Amino acid sequence: MSEQSALTTAESVAALVAAHPQWLDDGRGVPTDPSPAATLIGTGESYAAWLVLSREFADLRAPQGPRAVVVRVPHSVDALPRPMSEEFAALVAAPEGIGPRPIHLATVADPLGAELGSQTSDTAYMVVEHVPGHPRPAAGWTDDLLATHAAQLVRLHERAYDGWGDVTATDRLEPRLSMVDTGEASMQWWSDQHPGLATAADVAALWPRVRALFAATEPQFERLERFALTHGDAALPNILVAGGQPRYVDWEWSSIGDPARDLAFIGGDVWLDPWYLRLGPERIERYLHAYVAAGGQGEPASLAARGRCWLVNEVFFLALHFRRRAEQGADPEYAERADTLLARLDAALA
Template identity: 40%
Template sequence: MADRLVCLAGQAPAAVGLGSSPGDGDEVRLLGQGESFAAWLLEAGGQRVVVRIARRPVAELPRPMGEEFHGLSLVSAGIGPQALVLEESADNPLGAPYMVVSFVPGRILPPGEWTPALVRAHAQQMAGLHAQRFDRCGDITAPVEERRERVDIAGQFSAGLDWWADNHPAVLAEPDVTRLARAVGAYLRDAQKTFDRLESFALIHGDLMLPNILVDGDTTVRYIDWEWSEIGDPAQDLAYLGGLITVDPWHLPMTRARTRDLIEVYLAASEHRAATGTVEEVLVRRDAWEVYERFLTSLHHRSLLAGRLDMTGSERDMYALAAAHVTRELDRRFG
């Protein structure tokens, strides 16, 4: 793929978001690979871009590439990358759909290096991300009239279980999964009334776990990998950082006092405090998103253990420990 990128950048630099072709000393290297995309850094003439190349057919991606690309077009400068090029067809010199975004500097910090000052800076950056508000929620590219009037977390969870029943019935049939699915569903249905009071919605990242937060210097944070961006509940972004149910290396362990401080700092920086809700209301919704995400992600980990024969031993251990830990913590919460 590196050779293809170099060839395309040399012949048509605009196709990969560059103003000039790479030359001697310029850089082409793999930044990392996820389940859906591989990210490549290209540098030419002082300009650095990231090419995100799909690793699976478009129809098999969890979300359409256009959602991420158009979501980035709404993001203010300094919060995330700039959207540059979208190529949704595989009929191109790279042989796969891709998008190009500007390079975002920074590093991913492990949980132990997150300071209280950094958490507060993250809360303030999220308030900036959520500054633009919408009357309806849903997909970014959906017409306004097709968006929803409320966030239905209980309905989303039920739909998620239906998907798992259709696609991975053996995972959903595991006794501890079946037991917890009932408990989580009841908990989310009870929390739904607080979601119904939410007065407006924001562009959210949708996956603000530690690996998607880059830290530049001591307290400058920027967000990458916007695959799950949508118009939704700001409390969802607050939840995915961490909390009481956490899995290393994705989440930051947080006490209740630290979680409340996160919310208070966020609301103090928000232009829409009244519409977002009181500290207690945001805390209820944040907690619900935490349970929602941890449980559904644990199903994903279980499915990988059952279906991925190419995993390394360390990967298998990581996913097995993650699924067991979330199950144990949810049992403690609902037992």
């Protein structure tokens, strides 16, 4: 199979990895006869994720298990919210053990991606290390695990930047971040692209209160001078826990940005299973103090204020996204999720 063939079946993905056995070298060397097998393990909004295991006899008998990689194939390169090169560059920049180790990137019509990996004329894909573990249910998120998550984010946020922007453009970062501008830009996009969703009665009634929260917290963002590499979508499904240690997958929203965003996506006074935890003020305070105690920069009160804005921004526009998915014929549960998020947001901003 050529690398330009469509990667839509287990056989095609396995054949791709078979042609590149070096990708399976996890420190144990390159398998002589990997005989890879591929299994579809996830189909998200942007990517299909394939787990590829080496079936070499020695690997099947190894105490640590077979060598494995994950191949991420975008449904449509043109529809990706951010270029694949941004995600891959973030994985390159992230400290070891935070996310999957980046292995190979093949891009279509993306010069930055070609610099990081290789160019393909047809199907783009990304090969990364397989991260062991599973998302924890809400009941499994103890204060100890929240503190461990906070300490991992400290490691991710360790390097300081003097502005925010793309991971691949650290020489062109913006020095000031406005939450009002961020929210208004998103609302303008929805108004232009999906006016019926943006003008729905409950959405139109909530938006002034959402914007008022952003405006009231804007001084906290104006004082923000230290930025960091951020995952950008550290919600529960993207946090895999193994042996009590969290690691982060699906880095498509990564950027140089406000560390409070990563902290916020764990949940708060607006929640929805399985994405966001229901956390009261006391637990959030303990969580943020654990972050600062582990070496995280910032004051807990400012992190909490900015983080609440990020969570509100996320769930408000996620509700519109869920309604769009329902209109497109997705599971009716999407419409119910949207109603739940907006109702809880309405109560939180009362």
